[in-house]
Each structure stands twice: as C-alpha cells, then as structure tokens.
Amino acid sequence: QVQLVESGGGLVQAGGSLRLSCVVSGRTGSRNSMGWFRQVPGKEREFVATISWNGGTRTYADSVKGRFTISRDNAKNTVYLQMNSLKPGDTAVYYCAARTGWVTVSTRDYNYWGQGTQVTVSS
Numbered sequence: 214q215v216q217l218v219e220s221g222g223g224l225v226q227a228g229g230s231l232r233l234s235c236v237v238s239g240r241t242g243s244r245n246s247m248g249w250f251r252q253v254p255g256k257e258r259e260f261v262a263t264i265s266w267n268g269g270t271r272t273y274a275d276s277v278k279g280r281f282t283i284s285r286d287n288a289k290n291t292v293y294l295q296m297n298s299l300k301p302g303d304t305a306v307y308y309c310a311a312r313t314g315w316v317t318v319s320t321r322d323y324n325y326w327g328q329g330t331q332v333t334v335s336s
Contacts, residue, residue: 214239215237215238215239215240215311215324215325216237216238216239216327217235217236217237217309217310217311217325217326217327217328218235218236218238218327218328219233219234219235219307219308219309219327219328219329219330220233220234220235220236220330221233221234221330222307222330222331222332223331223332223333224333224334224335225299225332225333225334225335226334226335227299227300227301227334227335227336228298228299229299229334230295230296230297230298230299231296231299231332232293232294232295232296233249233293233294233296233307233309233330233332234291234292234293235247235249235291235292235293235294235309235327236289236290236291237290237291237292237311237325238290244266244267244313244314245266245311245312245313245314246263246264246265246266246311246312246314246315246316246317247263247264247283247285247292247309247310247311248260248261248262248263248264248309248310248311248312248316248317248318248323249261249262249263249283249292249294249307249308249309249310250307250308250309250310250320251303251305251306251307251308251332252305252306252308252329253304253305253306258308258320259274260274260318260319260320261273261274261277261281261294261307262274262277262281262282262283262294263283263316263317263318264283264284264285264292264316265315265316266287268284268285270315270316271283272316272318274318276302277296277303280296280297280298280299281294281295281296281297282294282295282297283295292309294307294309296332299332299334300334301334301335301336302334303332303334304332304333304334305331305332306329306330306331306332307329307330307331307332308326308327308328308329309326309327310323310324310325310326310327311323311324311325312324312325
C-alpha cells in the first residue's frame with residue numbers, strides 16, 4: 214500500500230517562507246514523478262509544481278515561478294516544496310501526489326495522493 218504524508222504547513226505572514234515535506238512509503242515504482250497541488254474551498258485542485266524521478270526536470274505554475282522550489286531526496290523517499298515570498302493568494306490546502314511515469318501537470322494523471330496540509334498566509 215502506498216502512502217504519502219505531507220507536513221510543514223501552518224500560518225505565516227505575507228512575505229514569509231514555509232517548507233513542505235512529503236514522505237512516500239510503499240511501492241510506487243522505481244521512477245515515479247512527484248507533484249504538488251493546492252486547493253481552496255469551492256475551487257478545483259490546481260497544479261503547483263512537479264519533478265521527475267531524477268530531479269532533472271522541474272515544472273512550475275506561472276503563479277509560483279521564481280518563488281517556489283520543488284526538490285526531492287530519493288534516499289529519504291521525500292519530496293519538498295520550498296515556498297518563499299508567500300502571498301495571501303497562496304492560502305490553500307497543499308497536496309503531494311505521485312505517479313509512475315513522466316512529469317505532468319494534470320491531477321488526473323497522478324495515482325497516489327496525500328491527505329493535504331493547510332497553508333495560511335495572512336496579510
């Protein structure tokens with residue numbers, strides 16, 4: 214059974230930083246891509262960032278480009294999302310996701326999801 218567990222969310226003032234972590238356990242395949250998505254009530258889950266199995270390819274949503282950085286440590290089965298210069302508009306529940314295959318920005322392509330961690334940015 215595959216499990217993804219996020220941590221690191223919380224309350225931060227605008228301009229501040231947070232680092233989210235996602236630990237993956239179980240068998241997801243040897244070359245899985247990882248992604249971060251976020252969702253606010255009443256809206257669809259949206260893409261934030263994705264990273265290939267070897268970290269060589271990283272893709273970001275335009276809204277976070279230059280502020281967020283996705284990375285992974287395969288030895289620790291962990292993917293990270295460093296979030297800097299946070300804005301109130303970044304407030305959401307953040308989810309990590311895994312898939313066996315190349316990077317993609319579509320929620321439909323991810324097989325496994327975490328339970329989410331709340332990020333709240335105050336103005």
